[in-house]
Structure formats: C-alpha cells, structure tokens
Amino acid sequence: MKKLLVLLLTLLLVVGCGGPKTDEPSETPTEETTEEVTESTSGKIAPAETGSKEIAKLVLEFVPSKDADVIITGTANLNELLIEALADEGYTIDEVDITVGTSYDATGEALAAGTIDLGWLPGGTYALYSDETDVILTATRSGLSNDSTDPTTWNGDDNATKKDGPQVTYYRSLIYATPSEYGKVLAEKVNAGEELTWEDLDKANWAVLKTSSSAGYIYPTMWLMENYDKKITDLTNVVTLDGYGSSFAQAASESVDIIVCYADGRNDYEASWMIPTDSKDETGKAGLGRSDSIWNELNVIGVTEGIYNDTVAITMANPDIYNKEFIAAIQNALINIINTDEGKKIFDVYSHTGYAKAVDSDYDGARAALKAVTE
Numbered sequence: 088m089k090k091l092l093v094l095l096l097t098l099l100l101v102v103g104c105g106g107p108k109t110d111e112p113s114e115t116p117t118e119e120t121t122e123e124v125t126e127s128t129s130g131k132i133a134p135a136e137t138g139s140k141e142i143a144k145l146v147l148e149f150v151p152s153k154d155a156d157v158i159i160t161g162t163a164n165l166n167e168l169l170i171e172a173l174a175d176e177g178y179t180i181d182e183v184d185i186t187v188g189t190s191y192d193a194t195g196e197a198l199a200a201g202t203i204d205l206g207w208l209p210g211g212t213y214a215l216y217s218d219e220t221d222v223i224l225t226a227t228r229s230g231l232s233n234d235s236t237d238p239t240t241w242n243g244d245d246n247a248t249k250k251d252g253p254q255v256t257y258y259r260s261l262i263y264a265t266p267s268e269y270g271k272v273l274a275e276k277v278n279a280g281e282e283l284t285w286e287d288l289d290k291a292n293w294a295v296l297k298t299s300s301s302a303g304y305i306y307p308t309m310w311l312m313e314n315y316d317k318k319i320t321d322l323t324n325v326v327t328l329d330g331y332g333s334s335f336a337q338a339a340s341e342s343v344d345i346i347v348c349y350a351d352g353r354n355d356y357e358a359s360w361m362i363p364t365d366s367k368d369e370t371g372k373a374g375l376g377r378s379d380s381i382w383n384e385l386n387v388i389g390v391t392e393g394i395y396n397d398t399v400a401i402t403m404a405n406p407d408i409y410n411k412e413f414i415a416a417i418q419n420a421l422i423n424i425i426n427t428d429e430g431k432k433i434f435d436v437y438s439h440t441g442y443a444k445a446v447d448s449d450y451d452g453a454r455a456a457l458k459a460v461t462e
Contacts, residue, residue, distance in 0.1 A: 154330070194206045198400055261352070
C-alpha cells in the first residue's frame with residue numbers, strides 16, 4: 088500500500104509538470120480593500136486591492152542553491168533594472184536590496200516574517216511556507232539534452248548534457264556517486280547495468296540538503312520510497328549541508344560517497360571541477376582541484392521524477408507589497424526583465440530563462456510530496 092501511495096503521488100506530480108498558463112493573472116478574491124483583509128477560499132489571507140505606490144526599500148532574497156558570491160555577482164544589475172521596470176508600472180522604488188539566505192528555510196522564514204519582500208524558492212520550500220507566503224511566478228528553463236530515467240545514459244564525457252532542450256516547467260534531481268573509493272564501486276555497478284540494493288546504498292556516506300529542498304531532499308526521498316520503500320531518514324550515514332556548493336566540494340574531496348542535486352548541477356560546476364583549489368572559475372566558484380572531468384568522475388546512479396520549477400514568492404506580511412496592484416506590477420516587471428538579453432544573463436545564475444504567472448494550486452503536488460516524505 089505504501090509503494091502504491093508513492094506511485095500515485097509521483098503520478099500526480101508529473102501531471103502537475105504541465106506548467107502554468109502565462110496569460111492568466113493570480114487567482115485572488117475581488118472583494119478586498121487595504122483596510123480589510125480576509126481569507127481566500129484556499130485558506131490564505133487574500134491580498135488587499137492596492138497599497139502605496141512609493142516604496143522606500145524592496146528586499147529580494149535568493150536561496151543558496153549556488154555560492155552566495157556567485158549569486159550576488161550574477162544579479163548585480165537586477166536592482167537598477169527592477170527600479171526602472173517598476174517605474175514603468177507606476178511605482179517609485181527608492182532602493183532594491185538583494186541578499187542570499189543562509190539556507191532555504193531561512194529565506195522561507197524571512198518571507199513569512201516580512202523581513203524580505205520577494206524570495207526565489209524551490210517548489211518544496213514554497214510548499215513548506217505556503218500558508219504565510221504566496222507564489223506569483225514559476226520559472227521556465229531550457230531543458231537538457233537528456234531527460235532519461237536510465238542513469239547509465241548520463242555518465243561519461245560522451246554523455247555530457249547540454250542546456251539545449253525545449254523550454255520546460257520542470258526539472259529532475261539526480262543521485263550522484265562521487266569519486267570516493269566506495270562511490271566508484273557504486274558507479275561501476277550501475278554503469279555495468281546492475282541494480283543497486285538497499286544495502287549498497289545504506290553502506291554509503293550521503294550528503295543531502297535540508298528537508299524543504301526539492302532536488303536536495305524531497306525528490307531523492309521519493310526515489311528511495313518508490314524503489315526501496317525507504318526514506319533518507321532510514322539511511323545510516325547522512326550529513327546535511329547548507330547548499331549545492333558544499334555538496335560538490337564534499338564530492339570533490341571524496342568526503343562523501345553520494346550527493347543529490349538538480350540535473351544540470353554538473354554543468355554548473357564543470358569548469359570549477361578541474362581548477363586548482365586556490366583559483367576560481369569565471370563565475371567566482373572556487374576550484375575543486377580534480378584531474379578528470381566531472382562527467383567521468385561524478386556518475387549518476389539514480390534519476391527522480393519531474394520537479395515543478397522554482398517560484399518567485401511574495402511575503403503576505405506587508406500590505407504595501409501583498410496587494411493586487413503590486414503583485415501585477417512585479418509580475419510584469421520580472422517577466423519583462425527576463426525577456427531582455429541583460430535579464431536572461433542575470434537569471435542564468437539559476438538557469439531560469441523565463442517566468443510564467445502562477446497560482447498557489449500549481450504547487451498542490453509539491454505539498455503532497457513534502458507531506459509524503461516528512462510524515
């Protein structure tokens with residue numbers, strides 16, 4: 088019965104990967120004023136109709152799915168572009184402050200508390216904090232040249248993935264064997280076409296992210312549940328890291344045997360993988376000091392089902408931010424920015440190539456997955 092439940096939940100999630108419609112605004116009640124805030128039919132507090140058109144400071148925060156300095160460098164011009172784009176929407180913004188959270192949960196908590204206004208959250212993190220935050224956009228991205236669930240097709244230089252697929256509203260998480268002594272044993276077994284046993288996996292040292300991370304925890308857990316009727320919490324040796332930069336560093340140093348990451352993670356760390364540890368790649372990532380390519384050394388041993396794309400979420404704690412007019416304005420502003428060459432370059436730090444207007448119900452599947460893996 089448990090395995091059947093997991094399969095049904097997974098099917099629900101894949102169906103949910105059809106993507107939100109880009110021409111529909113967020114679904115919110117119409118009988119609302121700034122002074123009177125009620126609850127929507129979904130249980131959320133509905134946004135007010137309007138708020139101030141002059142905002143002293145708008146605070147944006149990104150989760151640390153990349154190194155913080157890489158994100159800050161990559162989004163350096165976003166503040167000016169956003170001030171200009173919101174001016175076109177009738178808003179005067181004196182300052183835009185861009186930060187990187189210390190963890191996914193920290194960004195979710197800051198949104199819930201109202202200490203930040205907008206947060207870029209993975210679907211699983213949004214699901215965890217969706218009672219106190221609201222989704223306004225879903226990211227689209229270029230699909231990869233490989234979307235197979237067969238791990239052997241992902242490994243080696245000849246199978247290096249390219250970001251040249253069609254625009255998609257989902258991605259996958261991959262379970263990687265590192266170049267540690269035992270990681271190589273796991274990789275060799277999978278590449279030879281052999282099935283890994285639970286005992287094989289349980290002997291390994293795993294590195295994962297916190298429980299709200301879609302690719303770093305939730306969907307790898309779903310993969311374990313579907314294939315072994317087990318969860319990450321059933322593993323003997325697990326370390327929880329603060330971000331994917333730490334995961335790749337742990338893999339390169341052979342400190343762990345298995346890491347989990349979004350499917351284009353190796354693309355993002357390909358250059359830094361073979362750079363000396365006292366150097367950095369062009370994006371600012373520290374060198375990882377390996378002597379062979381990441382495609383040869385970091386082998387895929389498992390592929391998850393599709394994960395609904397990242398969100399742009401908004402705080403519900405500040406009526407000057409959480410109101411219908413500002414939501415529409417910030418949606419338009421970010422969509423317009425990412426449709427420019429400069430905007431595409433900025434959001435490439437997250438592999439986002441577009442934004443589509445979203446509603447909370449788009450992430451019902453993410454909530455179901457989060458519940459399944461945390462119960």
